[in-house]
Amino acid sequence: MAVTLSPQDRADISSARTAGVLADLAPEKFDFHAGVIAILCPDGDQTEKRTHLEALVASQNGDKRVHLITQHGAALSLSASSPLSNPSLFLPDLLDDVARNRSRLFKVVAFLLRPLVWLMGWMGRRNIQILANLWAAIRMKQIKTIVLYIHAPCGAADHCGVSFRDELLHLIKAKRRIEWWLGYMGIKVACFCHVDYGAGKKKTYFIKTRSTEDWLGDPLRCSEGANGVNGVSRPDATVNSTADSNM
Numbered sequence: 001m002a003v004t005l006s007p008q009d010r011a012d013i014s015s016a017r018t019a020g021v022l023a024d025l026a027p028e029k030f031d032f033h034a035g036v037i038a039i040l041c042p043d044g045d046q047t048e049k050r051t052h053l054e055a056l057v058a059s060q061n062g063d064k065r066v067h068l069i070t071q072h073g074a075a076l077s078l079s080a081s082s083p084l085s086n087p088s089l090f091l092p093d094l095l096d097d098v099a100r101n102r103s104r105l106f107k108v109v110a111f112l113l114r115p116l117v118w119l120m121g122w123m124g125r126r127n128i129q130i131l132a133n134l135w136a137a138i139r140m141k142q143i144k145t146i147v148l149y150i151h152a153p154c155g156a157a158d159h160c161g162v163s164f165r166d167e168l169l170h171l172i173k174a175k176r177r178i179e180w181w182l183g184y185m186g187i188k189v190a191c192f193c194h195v196d197y198g199a200g201k202k203k204t205y206f207i208k209t210r211s212t213e214d215w216l217g218d219p220l221r222c223s224e225g226a227n228g229v230n231g232v233s234r235p236d237a238t239v240n241s242t243a244d245s246n247m
């Protein structure tokens with residue numbers, strides 16, 4: 001069943017619009033001439049995300065050079081504290097589903113394997129996998145512009161109990177994490193959000209980082225976000241400065 005925006009999510013989106021967190025896209029502010037690496041959720045009901053980004057890149061590059069890194073939740077999984085980065089939250093459910101219509105022996109073995117599957121999920125942190133994929137993509141393609149593209153409502157986020165406000169929290173953590181780890185490669189990171197309001201009304205916004213940090217307040221400032229990972233300041237904090245300090 002398709003997920004829809006909750007009343008709280010709608011109120012937070014409205015608040016974020018008023019606070020300037022979600023801004024109208026101004027394509028001329030981005031440098032997409034060499035293409036982009038896009039980290040986005042593969043939701044088949046929101047394919048506008050991809051076609052819209054391809055059109056933006058093609059308007060500058062002349063070609064739809066969008067290198068995709070995609071999995072459920074995608075950019076939201078890059079935050080180390082995000083529930084979406086932790087497969088142990090859903091791998092045991094997968095095992096239960098597989099065992100449901102099997103033999104009694106299969107069910108017993110599956111039950112005994114539950115702790116092992118949980119441990120495998122806990123150790124296979126998705127934020128590390130995506131970060132490694134991103135690093136490899138930058139090296140392979142020599143593309144220095146990265147777009148973190150979230151959407152709301154997001155089925156993967158909803159499955160993990162992540163609200164729209166939490167989506168923004170983990171998105172900014174993800175951006176800061178990328179800058180901390182890969183800033184030495186001369187990258188720029190932009191954040192987009194696609195909102196499906198229902199009844200056919202959909203819109204893509206640019207997310208202003210500083211405004212989002214102000215809007216979110218203390219929960220973000222006490223985290224890995226503003227002060228680097230685990231409180232360690234980013235060594236190359238000036239590498240990613242852009243004309244738009246809110247990028």
Ligand SMILES: [Zn+2]
Binds near residue numbers: 072073153
């Ligand atoms: Zn999604």
